[in-house]
Amino acid sequence: MSFFRSGSILRLVLLGYAAVAVPLMLGLIVAAAYVDQLARHSQVSVFHSANATQASRMLVEHVTALERTARQLHVLGDQGLLEVYESRRAQLHQTIDDLQGLRPAHREAIEGLRTREAEAYRQLSSGDAAQVRAAVEAFGQLNGAARAVLAESSQLIADSVAEMQRLADRTQSLLYWQIWGLIPAALLLGAFFATLIVRPLKRLSGAIRRLGDGDFSGPIAVQGPDDLRALGRHLEWMRQRVVALENQKVNFLRHMSHELKTPLTTIRESSQLLNEGVAGTLNDEQGEIVLVLQESSIRLQRLIEDLLDFSTLELDGPRLQSERVRLDRLVEEVCATHRLASRTHGLDIRCALVEVCAQADRDKLRCVLDNLLSNAVKYSPTGGRIDVSLQLADRGAVIDVRDQGPGIPPEERRGVFEAFFQGSARSNGPIKGTGLGLSIARECVQLHNGTLEVLDADQGAHFRVTLPNAWRDCSDAA
Incomplete structure (x- = not known):
């Protein structure tokens, strides 16, 4: 042969x-x-x-x-x-x-x-x-x-x-x-x-398809005639080059996120001190400015955390720290963290929760919920309402997040979970997102063997999270 x-x-x-x-x-x-x-x-x-x-x-x-x-x-x-x-x-x-x-x-x-x-x-x-x-x-x-x-x-x-x-x-x-x-x-x-x-042409086509799908894990080795093997070696060189560039990108995002997080923490703490009156009592206009400063710093912090989460998933790979979690309490905690930003825009966050427990990674689920609520606050109109519900169905725990914003066009629903995707809808606020939130949320949900999907809605966007490993008895869950 x-x-x-x-x-x-x-x-x-x-x-x-x-x-x-x-x-x-x-x-x-x-x-x-x-x-x-x-x-x-x-x-x-x-x-x-x-x-x-x-x-x-x-x-x-x-x-x-x-x-x-x-x-x-x-x-x-x-x-x-x-x-x-x-x-x-x-x-x-x-x-x-x-x-x-x-x-x-x-x-x-x-x-x-x-x-x-x-x-x-x-x-x-x-x-x-x-x-x-x-x-x-x-x-x-x-x-x-x-x-x-x-x-x-x-x-x-x-x-x-x-x-x-x-x-x-x-x-x-x-x-x-x-x-x-x-x-x-x-x-x-x-x-x-x-x-x-x-046969070598199919292997070559498969290797190109894997590269196009973003799979750079395995080496490319094409057997066959000399010219096809030479082409396979060129593809392997390109794969190694792309992997090296990807690692450089992830390292850059990680270092940049850490560098930005330190001064941002100082800004948040300083604005918190001003809001508490440590430097003196603030009048109404000054208090409103401080609230805007706090909201912007919180949003910037979320963007930086998205970059950190994305770089962690890309570089370290998916890992779960599984434990028994009270989903209703976790959802309520995440909703509470977003109420300050929602009050600034006159939004009403309503929660309809039942007692449900799941075997899950608390931090990753918090990241999922935080990204969904952050998007809902970002795109909801002033005076709008955000509905968050939790129920236990046959297929597991079901979390729905609905808003009254512009929604997601059908042609953008497949790409909305891709990294760095920017939709056509405009957000409320001067800070533009990174396009990583929904991508990170989907990765975290898939690690739990669950699904994150966009559903049809009469008004706004409707996201649904389904977690299979869930039950109602929460006597031993935190």
Whole structure:
């Protein structure tokens, strides 16, 4: 197999073409040779049979003519007829010579005709009446022998036809065997070389598809012709390069997030101190400015935490710290953290929760809920309402988050969970999101074998989280 894997695709295609074409060409050559042999044999057989039959008929005519001349000589006694006999006798001997050349297998029987005729001629030449009479009577046997030669010549035609039929049947059988043998062999060889060509192309296509899907985990090794293996090496180099760039990006996001988090914490603490009146009592306008400062710092902190969560998932891989969690309490806690920002926009967050517990990672579920509520606050109009519900269904715990914002167009629903995706709807506030929140939320939900989906809604957006491993008895859950 290593021989077929070496070289280029062009060489492999040419080898496949030769492997398929050469046996077919050999089959055609053999078939042409057998057909030519059949044609030549038929031609020779027909020629010999026709000449032998014609010579046998002439032999019968000459013997008949000699018999007639002998009877005339016996009746008339004219010695001039003997000269006529001798002339016709010479023609008879010439015909006998031709027949011996055309039918060597019957040489003795034909030579017997010559001997009998020679005896009859001797008797005719003697001039004795009794011997002439005996010669005339001998011509009856001579004529019968000549007719027997004619009958054998006619049988020779039938034998030649039968021999040609046998040769034709053998040629036909050979052609059939060639057809039944060469065509499947050619198909098998064609399939073999097609597999040798198509298999590495499929592997190459699969490797390109994996790269397009963002799977850079496994090395790319393409076997096959040299040019495809070289292309595989180029793809592997590209994969390693993309992995290196991805690691650099994740490290950059992690370092940048940590660097931004420190001064942002200082801003939040300072604004909190101002809001508490540590630096003096604030008037209404100053208090409103401090609230805006607090809200903006909280939103910036969430953006930075999204970057941290995204970099952690990308670099460290998905990990769960599973424990028993009271989902209703967790949802209420997350809603409480968003009430400050919601009051700034005049929003009303309403929770309809039932007591439900689940085996889950508390921090990752908090991240999911925080991102969903943050988006709901961000896109809801002033004075709007956000509904959060929790219930236990057959398929597990179901968390619904609905808002009254512009909603998500159907054409954007498939891409809304992709990293860095920015929809067409505009948010309320000067700070634009990173497009990582829903992507991180979906990753966290999928780690719990759950689903995060966008549902149809009459107004606004409707997100639903389903967690399968949930129950109602929460006596031992935190």
